[in-house]
Amino acid sequence: MGILLQNITKRYAVSVVDDLSLEINDGEFVVLLGPSGCGKTTTLRMIAGLEQPSSGEILIDGQRVNDLPPQKRDVAMVFQSYALYPHMTVAENIAYPLRVRKLAPTEIQTQVNQTAAMLEIESLLSRRPRELSGGERQRVALARAIVRHPKAFLMDEPLSNLDAKLRLQMRGELKRLQRQLGTTTVYVTHDQAEAMTLGHRVAVMNKGQLQQFAVPLEIYRRPANRFVAEFVGSPSMNFIDGRIDPEMRCFTADGLRLPLDIGTTQSGASNADQQPGRLRSSFEEITLGLRPENIEVSNAQQTGMIPGTVYVTELMGSETFVFLDLASQRLIARAASDFRAEPGATVWVRLDLRESHFFDQVTGDRLSLPPSITTPQPN
Amino acid sequence: MRPGGFAKYFILTVASLAALAPVYWLITISFKHEVDQFAVPPKWFSFSPTLEHYADAFLARSFGQYLLNSLVVAVASTICALIIGSLAAYSLARFRLPRNLDRHLALWILSTRMFPAIVTAVPLFLIMRDLRLVNTRLSLVIVYTGFNLPFVVWMMRGFFAEVPRDLEEAALVDGDSRMGALRRVVLPLVAPGLAATAVFCLIVSWNEFLFALVLTQTDTAMTLPVGIAGRVTQYGIKWGAMSAAAVVAMIPILAFAMAVQKYLVRGLSLGAVKG
Numbered sequence: 001m002g003i004l005l006q007n008i009t010k011r012y013a014v015s016v017v018d019d020l021s022l023e024i025n026d027g028e029f030v031v032l033l034g035p036s037g038c039g040k041t042t043t044l045r046m047i048a049g050l051e052q053p054s055s056g057e058i059l060i061d062g063q064r065v066n067d068l069p070p071q072k073r074d075v076a077m078v079f080q081s082y083a084l085y086p087h088m089t090v091a092e093n094i095a096y097p098l099r100v101r102k103l104a105p106t107e108i109q110t111q112v113n114q115t116a117a118m119l120e121i122e123s124l125l126s127r128r129p130r131e132l133s134g135g136e137r138q139r140v141a142l143a144r145a146i147v148r149h150p151k152a153f154l155m156d157e158p159l160s161n162l163d164a165k166l167r168l169q170m171r172g173e174l175k176r177l178q179r180q181l182g183t184t185t186v187y188v189t190h191d192q193a194e195a196m197t198l199g200h201r202v203a204v205m206n207k208g209q210l211q212q213f214a215v216p217l218e219i220y221r222r223p224a225n226r227f228v229a230e231f232v233g234s235p236s237m238n239f240i241d242g243r244i245d246p247e248m249r250c251f252t253a254d255g256l257r258l259p260l261d262i263g264t265t266q267s268g269a270s271n272a273d274q275q276p277g278r279l280r281s282s283f284e285e286i287t288l289g290l291r292p293e294n295i296e297v298s299n300a301q302q303t304g305m306i307p308g309t310v311y312v313t314e315l316m317g318s319e320t321f322v323f324l325d326l327a328s329q330r331l332i333a334r335a336a337s338d339f340r341a342e343p344g345a346t347v348w349v350r351l352d353l354r355e356s357h358f359f360d361q362v363t364g365d366r367l368s369l370p371p372s373i374t375t376p377q378p379n
Numbered sequence: 380m381r382p383g384g385f386a387k388y389f390i391l392t393v394a395s396l397a398a399l400a401p402v403y404w405l406i407t408i409s410f411k412h413e414v415d416q417f418a419v420p421p422k423w424f425s426f427s428p429t430l431e432h433y434a435d436a437f438l439a440r441s442f443g444q445y446l447l448n449s450l451v452v453a454v455a456s457t458i459c460a461l462i463i464g465s466l467a468a469y470s471l472a473r474f475r476l477p478r479n480l481d482r483h484l485a486l487w488i489l490s491t492r493m494f495p496a497i498v499t500a501v502p503l504f505l506i507m508r509d510l511r512l513v514n515t516r517l518s519l520v521i522v523y524t525g526f527n528l529p530f531v532v533w534m535m536r537g538f539f540a541e542v543p544r545d546l547e548e549a550a551l552v553d554g555d556s557r558m559g560a561l562r563r564v565v566l567p568l569v570a571p572g573l574a575a576t577a578v579f580c581l582i583v584s585w586n587e588f589l590f591a592l593v594l595t596q597t598d599t600a601m602t603l604p605v606g607i608a609g610r611v612t613q614y615g616i617k618w619g620a621m622s623a624a625a626v627v628a629m630i631p632i633l634a635f636a637m638a639v640q641k642y643l644v645r646g647l648s649l650g651a652v653k654g
Contacts, residue, residue, distance in 0.1 A: 048548075048552055049551075049552075050548050050551070050552070069551070070548075070551045070552045071551055071552070071553075071554045071555060071556060073552075075552065076552065076553070077548075077549065077552040079545050079548070079549060081543070081545050083543070083545035083546050083548070083549035085546060085549075085550075085564055086546075086568065087567045087568060096550070096553055096555075096563075097553040097554050100550075100553060100554045100555045100559060100563075101554055144549075144553070148553075148554070154552075
């Protein structure tokens with residue numbers, strides 16, 4: 001059951017989608033996340049049948065649909081522009097899929113009213129799309145998708161045309177709606193916050209290739225490569241290029257020397273660890289990744305802290321972002337809302353390497369460090 | 380009124396008068412006795428009207444028949460050209476052919492209007508003669524459709540291209556066939572374009588003189604332009620009958636244009652029909 005993509009490739013002059021394989025379970029909400037041009041919308045359109053894969057198989061509910069036209073695939077699509085029929089009223093828009101299937105007019109009426117009630121747009125039924133606000137149009141587009149109870153919803157950045165506040169509100173409503181209906185959903189977005197909050201699982205894509213397909217927390221805690229690590233999380237993860245000294249058991253970069261023998265979590269490969277990373281024999285050209293929340297900043301020096309210089313601070317209200325220079329590295333740290341420092345001031349920084357990530361500087365792949373480096377040695 | 384505004388209105392008034400004066404003259408001539416028609420000084424308003432020319436044109440002579448022929452031929456050729464041309468325009472606007480064939484095809488279609496029509500007069504007559512269609516309304520319908528097609532294709536192609544692809548794709552995913560999507564979603568949205576194109580086609584067909592002259596010989600198929608011109612005989616020019624017929628000839632086109640003028644403005648300004 002669900003949707004199965006097997007080695008899907010779409011080629012124009014270059015490969016827009018490159019050997020993509022995904023298995024989406026029945027009732028699952030899967031988000032295709034990635035920057036513009038990564039192939040996520042093309043993939044969605046191939047599932048809908050609006051584009052043909054150059055090679056590979058698409059199966060919906062176990063049935064191969066490559067040669068099936070969109071009208072026969074029983075999927076519903078919500079477009080980024082909503083694609084509401086401008087010359088029809090809201091009621092007629094919602095009724096369109098049912099009218100095309102030649103349902104009885106009374107039946108159509110009932111379904112339309114029910115769906116409109118579910119999305120709280122009954123008062124808009126006789127209006128035209130041009131008279132509606134962005135949020136209202138979005139609900140109508142959703143209603144049109146829902147009304148025929150399709151096998152799957154395909155959504156192409158449906159929230160991107162809304163203002164920030166409405167986007168947040170609709171995000172919650174979308175999630176609740178999907179959990180309530182239980183319909184398989186494939187959702188395309190470039191907004192990592194949407195991906196993390198909406199999806200059961202997230203497929204991160206870049207340049208047509210799948211980077212990682214896992215539950216949101218896994219993507220956040222154990223990114224498979226530097227791209228995923230950088231893309232997910234706001235503010236973005238900090239990266240420091242350097243090398244590892246195996247005898248001294250520390251990570252060195254320009255002017256920085258960070259001890260590693262404190263039992264880093266990412267090297268403790270538990271059974272749940274699906275991305276254990278590669279082991280490497282050479283310790284050159286390694287990138288250290290550290291999220292802003294794992295960098296502790298303080299105005300007063302405490303044990304184990306190193307000095308840094310503030311570049312600028314951003315007071316968000318609930319917390320403060322501190323941009324600082326550590327040796328020759330520019331880092332972002334999360335601090336408490338009452339933290340204050342002037343640009344140029346000296347602050348004291350502790351990097352919590354227990355939550356650190358290591359990547360190959362060249363390939364970007366996630367690396368595991370051997371326990372010999374990370375396990376604290378008894379003195 | 381600002382000085383600039385005054386100049387604008389003045390120029391517009393003069394231009395309107397210049398454009399409307401001949402029409403006014405035409406209308407008044409049709410209602411004047413022959414003696415009044417060319418009186419010097421010209422009688423702009425002070426004449427006693429008469430309907431004798433209308434009676435002459437439509438009862439004594441066959442202008443009624445010419446009017447009917449013109450109507451039939453213009454409407455039929457417009458409808459044919461719109462249907463065939465719109466379908467072609469839709470394909471050209473939506474589908475890609477290998478090696479840019481669709482662009483070449485579009486240019487080729489337009490090129491059929493690039494030579495003087497009179498070049499085809501004799502060949503067309505010969506074809507119609509062989510088909511035994513000389514002096515029939517059908518021959519004119521065929522020829523006018525042929526001449527209107529390139530125009531329809533080019534106008535409608537632009538209008539179809541303006542309809543967002545999203546809408547048709549939404550219709551397809553919603554379960555409609557391609558033709559169904561065309562009928563229910565696309566056509567209502569290009570209706571202004573269709574109206575504007577229809578008006579132009581009608582005007583072209585209505586006013587067409589050359590091929591009507593070549594391909595028709597008797598009253599059965601003769602259209603208004605030829606009929607009116609035929610009032611120029613070696614015995615004198617029957618201005619009264621001509622102008623009466625011309626006034627009547629103006630009416631259908633005017634009526635149609637007024638009926639669709641709402642669409643015409645939108646179509647002519649090639650405005651986006653955004654929902």
